[in-house]
């Protein structure tokens with residue numbers, strides 16, 4: 001990726017430090033996180049976890065009941081017994097890009113992008129030149145004079161990205177930026193956004209349901225569940241060693257939570273041996289992680305000694321597997337196994353069938369469940 005000369009883009013990104021508490025209608029949000037200058041943080045989580053609420057607090061649409069938001073050393077909001085600060089949304093230098101681009105319908109793409117710099121006092125010629133250069137960067141060279149109605153959904157979102165970045169926000173909030181676009185246009189748009197965020201050094205928080213957004217866009221990922229951050233760290237590490245069932249499902253792996261005993265993970269009747277990236281703490285919570293395709297399903301207890309992790313359960317559900325084939329679900333511990341349709345037929349499996357399950361130790365990783373630093 002080519003980085004632009006600092007003089008042309010003057011790294012826009014600010015460092016964010018946020019501690020937020022909000023309670024409304026029985027929903028209790030309490031989070032603390034930081035975003036480094038020029039860094040992209042993905043905020044992932046199930047429906048109702050509080051992701052949009054976090055963005056609304058950062059944007060200044062909601063006021064925290066307690067806590068503090070600091071962007072580049074400037075306090076944007078503070079609520080405590082001693083002091084109260086609240087900077088209005090338009091004075092925060094925070095940009096917002098939602099799933100539906102809200103462009104001015106009567107302005108051309110160029111005028112839409114130039115609008116922010118003009119409003120900030122930039123002379124017309126400079127603002128037009130800046131807008132033209134941003135439209136080129138987002139791949140809309142020839143379409144500068146079209147109005148939003150004359151553009152496709154993907155092209156409109158490109159204009160919205162150019163407009164958001166041309167305003168040089170200290171922090172850009174991206175709320176499901178690709179959710180309402182045709183799936184075919186999304187991969188290229190996602191990579192373009194990644195390049196432009198990096199080239200402009202823009203700090204960003206991206207909220208998404210889609211793990212690919214975190215993988216492509218985000219240096220770090222925080223997973224939010226029921227108003228709490230349950231996991232956070234470099235995106236690759238969070239997905240490689242998930243610490244919550246939601247993250248494990250995102251990463252497409254099984255996560256069995258148990259307790260560490262003598263270097264293995266004990267979860268009810270099942271015990272798991274495997275590679276521990278970090279030492280397990282005796283008696284503390286720990287997880288065994290393995291791929292659904294690593295699970296061997298048999299109607300008799302497997303005799304192969306290489307299969308160290310062996311347990312007995314009943315099939316609770318049989319459904320199509322996302323990768324093709326068949327997914328078998330089990331309850332104790334809750335795991336799934338991806339097998340071929342031929343195997344299901346050969347073993348004559350049906351919901352309720354009793355089977356033996358096994359995973360090689362070499363295909364199992366063990367992780368302490370203490371909070372990641």
Ligand SMILES: Nc1ncnc2c1ncn2[C@@H]1O[C@H](COP(=O)(O)OP(=O)(O)OP(=O)(O)O)[C@@H](O)[C@H]1O
Nearest residue numbers: 024025027045046047048049050051052053054209
């Ligand atoms: N205007 C509101 N007034 C009161 N409660 C609200 C309001 N908006 C959302 N909530 C509640 O706050 C909680 C968090 O909602 P939020 O929209 O932040 O979650 P989310 O993670 O963004 O979910 P989704 O992925 O479905 O958009 C939910 O319990 C929701 O019902």
